[in-house]
Amino acid sequence: MRTPLAPGDHKVAAALYARGATLALVARQLRVSIPEARAAIVGQGVQIRPPGNQPRTFNLEVAKARYAAGWTLRELAAGTGLSASRVHILLRDAGVKMRDQRAKRAPRLTVARREAIVTAYKAGGSTAAVARDLQTCSATVSRVVKDARVQVRGGRRLDWARMRELRDLGWTYSAIGAELGTRGSYVWRVLNAGQEGAQAPVMADAT
Known part of the structure; x- marks a missing residue:
C-alpha cells in the first residue's frame, strides 16, 4: 500500500x-501513481500540459555523435524524458548503424571518454558527481575507475544538515538521496537516528 503524499511532496511534484x-x-520520483501525481500538481495550481506537448531536450545530431563516441542508449536517454528503446528507434531511423546489444564485449566507451572519467575522478570528484557531470551512471564510473587501477576512495560522510534542510522543504527521502548521491534509505536512517526503532546511520557509499 502506498503512503499518501505529504503536503510538502505536493510542492515538490x-x-x-x-x-x-513528465507526469x-x-x-x-515520488513513488505514487500517475493520477496521484496529477492531482498533486493540479492542486498546486499548475496546469497539466496537453498530450503530445511534453518538453523534450533530445537533440538527434548530438545523440548521433555521442553514440558514435561510445555512449550507451541509456546514457543518451537520461534527462530527455525518452526511453532507451525510443532513442534506439530514433537513431536507427536516422540511418545510424546500431551496435549489437547482444555482443558480450561490445565497445561502450571510447578511450577519450574513459580518460575523461578517470581524470575527473582523480581530480577529486565523487562517483556520483563524475557521473552527473559526464552524463553517465555511477556504475559506469566505478567500473572505469577500477579498470584503470585507480585507488578507489573510501566513503565520506554526507552533509546531514543539508539533508535536514531539504526534508524541511518537503523533499522526499528518495529525492534527497538522488540530490546528494546516496540512497533514500540512508537519508531516512540519518534523519531518524535516535528515534525508537530507527538504526544509527552508517557511512554512505558516496565515493
Whole structure:
C-alpha cells in the first residue's frame, strides 16, 4: 500500500513538473501513481500540459555523435524524458548503424571518454558527481575507475544538515538521496537516528 503524499511532496511534484518533468517521471520520483501525481500538481495550481506537448531536450545530431563516441542508449536517454528503446528507434531511423546489444564485449566507451572519467575522478570528484557531470551512471564510473587501477576512495560522510534542510522543504527521502548521491534509505536512517526503532546511520557509499 502506498503512503499518501505529504503536503510538502505536493510542492515538490509541482516544481518537478514545472521544470519539464513528465507526469510519469514525477510519479516515479515520488513513488505514487500517475493520477496521484496529477492531482498533486493540479492542486498546486499548475496546469497539466496537453498530450503530445511534453518538453523534450533530445537533440538527434548530438545523440548521433555521442553514440558514435561510445555512449550507451541509456546514457543518451537520461534527462530527455525518452526511453532507451525510443532513442534506439530514433537513431536507427536516422540511418545510424546500431551496435549489437547482444555482443558480450561490445565497445561502450571510447578511450577519450574513459580518460575523461578517470581524470575527473582523480581530480577529486565523487562517483556520483563524475557521473552527473559526464552524463553517465555511477556504475559506469566505478567500473572505469577500477579498470584503470585507480585507488578507489573510501566513503565520506554526507552533509546531514543539508539533508535536514531539504526534508524541511518537503523533499522526499528518495529525492534527497538522488540530490546528494546516496540512497533514500540512508537519508531516512540519518534523519531518524535516535528515534525508537530507527538504526544509527552508517557511512554512505558516496565515493
